[in-house]
Amino acid sequence: MNNSGRIFTNKNFKSSKITGDIIGCGMRVHSGLGPGYPEIIYQRAMALELDKAGLTFSREVSIPIL
Structure with a gap:
């Protein structure tokens, strides 16, 4: 992992x-909390990490199933 926290870098992938930033946020949540918490705790922690990283996101968006 480099200094920016990105673990996925492939120059050919648009x-x-x-993608690396999102995975990095997830890794920080996982390493910070560890296992055993209810899903909502990880959702909230991930939202905080994504916000801290300056990434725009929406939680639990409904999408149509085709």
């Missing part, structure tokens, strides 16, 4: 930076 969304490599944002």
